[in-house]
């Protein structure tokens with residue numbers, strides 16, 4: 542059978558299987574040309590690298606890293622780099638596919654890619670992380686670049702990681718190449734508003750969903766956020782600013798709950814000082830499983846994948862589910878949520894604020910002309926609102942759920958580009 546090895550490897554992970562099934566559903570619903578659909582099932586290119594790292598105790602440890610380019614039809618590859626113990630080729634390929642669909646949905650002139658190294662950054666020193674990042678960048682340097690593929694932060698990586706990647710790539714080329722990554726520090730060509738952009742975008746799509754559902758967002762609107770990293774924290778902060786009541790938040794160790802509302806900035810200070818949510822005053826502890834099942838108006842899973850499954854979907858008590866994380870919901874959970882009347886804002890729509898501002902950063906860098914924060918926010922708001930409306934129109938026209946609608950909308954744009962470019966050779 543064709544592609545046997547690739548199939549075996551890619552289908553070994555639940556995320557890839559889930560992504561393929563989602564893709565299939567959308568292709569069937571929109572009757573996509575099967576020749577186009579077949580090409581989207583596999584990544585265009587997948588690179589596996591060994592990343593030997595000198596650890597602080599002078600020993601050398603070899604990590605496994607990946608960079609997967611799912612599609613380069615619309616432009617250079619785009620997608621984050623993940624440092625996490627669960628990173629695999631299959632997971633990276635699934636996330637690369639999601640990036641293709643996300644960029645196409647938002648009409649960005651970018652393809653889809655993803656990278657990752659299987660490691661635990663929480664147990665590594667700053668020097669070890671720098672060594673890892675520099676060697677990983679060097680190993681993938683012949684397939685990345687401002688016109689080829691542009692990495693960005695994801696789980697376990699940040700602005701500093703991007704600065705090291707940019708420096709390593711630039712050292713190899715011989716001059717500064719800021720456009721090789723996005724999500725960089727401002728001092729080397731980063732964009733204002735990039736750090737908060739994913740959470741900000743999640744909040745913008747919630748505002749659009751609330752308008753569609755005739756729901757007011759005020760002090761009686763309760764919000765729960767799972768995951769208090771970059772995305773969760775900025776989404777919570779924005780929802781708090783809009784005037785909603787954040788009643789529960791969590792990190793990987795568990796959560797805190799207070800039906801009267803939580804003080805977002807006090808939590809941030811507590812977390813910065815104690816590195817843990819536990820012990821936060823005036824709140825009761827909850828587990829991550831309990832947190833998802835608490836009654837609220839808006840639930841934002843902003844942690845890792847596969848948190849909402851067929852086992853707990855029936856127990857959710859929210860009106861809007863806004864997917865801040867990539868793939869937090871399994872395919873089996875979708876019809877259960879739909880039957881319960883929960884309005885799902887799917888990941889490729891809800892969390893695309895990050896890659897959208899990455900695109901703004903890339904554009905500003907190419908023009909060597911930088912925008913103020915207000916301009917970044919206004920442009921982000923416009924693109925998020927327009928795309929939400931576009932997905933809503935497909936949702937009504939095809940009578941499919943919002944996830945399938947987002948995929949159809951994305952595939953309409955991508956397939957047009959694939960067909961007009963034609964087939965090579």
Ligand code: GLU
Nearest residue numbers: 620621693695895896899
């Ligand atoms: N890692 C983010 C995502 O999954 C951002 C990617 C980017 O900015 O390229 O969307």
